[in-house]
Amino acid sequence: MSSERATKRNFGRKQKPADPIEAEDRPGLAARQCATRLLGAVIEKHTSLDGLTDNNNGHPQYMALDDRDRSLVRAILGAALRNRGTIEAAIGRMIDRPLPENAVALKHLLHVAAAQIFYLDLPDRAAVDLAVTAANNDPRNRRFASMVNAVLRRLSREKESLERASATNVPAWFEASLVAAYGKEKAAAILEIQAKEPPVDLTVKGDPKEWAERLGGLALPTGSVRLATIEGALTSLPGFAEGEWWVQDTAASLPAKLFGDIKDKRVADLCAAPGGKTAQLAQAGAKVTALDLSANRLKRLRANLERLQLNAETVEANLAIYDPAEPFDAVLLDAPCSSTGTVRRHPDVPWTKTPEDIAKLAALQAKLLDHAVTLVRAGGTIVFSNCSLDPLEGESVAKDLLAKNPAIELVPVTAEEIGGLAELITKEGYVRSTPADLANDDPALSGMDGFFAARFRRKY
Secondary structure, eight states, X not given: OOHHHHHHHTTXXXXXXXXXXXXXXXXXXXXXXXXXXXXXXXXXXXXXXXXXTOTTTOOHHHHTSOHHHHHHHHHHHHHHHHTHHHHHHHHHTTSSSOOOTTOHHHHHHHHHHHHHHHXXXXXXXXXXXXXXXXXXXXXXXXXXXXXHHHHHHHHHXXXXXXXXXXXXXXXXXXXHHXXXXXXXXXXXXXXXXXXXXXXXXXXXXXXXHHHHHHHTOEEOTTXXXXXXXXXXXXXXXXXXXXXXXXXXXXXXXHHHHTTOOOTTOEEEETTOTTOHHHHHHHHTTOEEEEEESOHHHHHHHHHHHHHHTOOOEEEEOOGGGOOOSSOEEEEEEEOOOOOGGGTTTOTTHHHHOOHHHHHHHXXXXXXXXXXXXXXXXXXXXXXXXXXXXXXXXXXXXXXXXXXXXXXXXXXXXXXXXXXXXXXXXXXXXXXXXXXXXXXXXXXXXXXXXXXXXXXXXXXX
């Protein structure tokens, strides 16, 4: 009997129950079981992957793993989410009818294994065998164990042709929003780069070219240093312990550059944690007040500043009602948003956010910006930014502020202020980046986060 026929004939057939295998008896099994559980939490419950894989307060199943298995879980989930449509299409070609509607755990198990087979440098046989073992250990999936075995073995044999199959790897609403905002061609380019592992960008205190040479990276026109790959732990790189640099996507570094010379000026970073922009402002010589609603996030910010040997006043407060004793010379509002510009780094975002979330966040941003402009003195500068690709959270918020507040005027951004990247300047004078910008011949060195930034001045 051919493997293909076996795949189809064994679909749903009851199997003889296998004796459960304890996860600790099979190296790697616990990690695969955890990845399957967390993928389900992302897709079914729209739970943030960052929260599930937080090394201090993550999912209990994740917390029970050692560091090596945690890294494996994150790699599996990243591949599974970035390539969800491709994996779904490949599995669909292996079976003669759709999986049962209630077989969600089975689908997640197959996706986890397929992600390893297609995208990770791991033995295919291990991915297949551990998936079959995991199926036998789960009462919901036990009767599908033979089907899991046959499907995954076929995927392994045919992966070269299946991997090239064209598929959309994001929900329909997300793709439609990109097309509406950027057109079909630019939307396709964004989706293509989002499916690839992102590089690591560093903001350095010293000369970017010197640090790029020292770290084996690339000095970007924005002043960031980009690394395509990192051997070993990030913390082991030269300069980390000495506080000479911090991780920050080059797009995220742009808003703080829009203040110009801020030496000795009082500047508030209003949604500051984890502190990348706070560090930029402090490094530029500003007297920084870093505000955040979360005590835990401020604790992390203070730890980051301590490593970087930079100083800032930290304030735990609700920005919506924050009332400082005197106005600031400048304020930065990097507002809470849908994070749709960071999908390359956070591939769960399209699956955990909805259009309704974007509308609610846009309303919150407008409210926070209305208050933020009251915190700056007459003649002072306000920079509003976020990492959303949706104009509702960026351009629309900025336009509405200008329309309703005569005390506020727009100060257009120039290309010289952002490394000469004129293509990022809109006709209004806003900054608008997408993952498809900052192209490089090497995809591993290409792209940037999607970001929006606008600069205003308070006239009176």
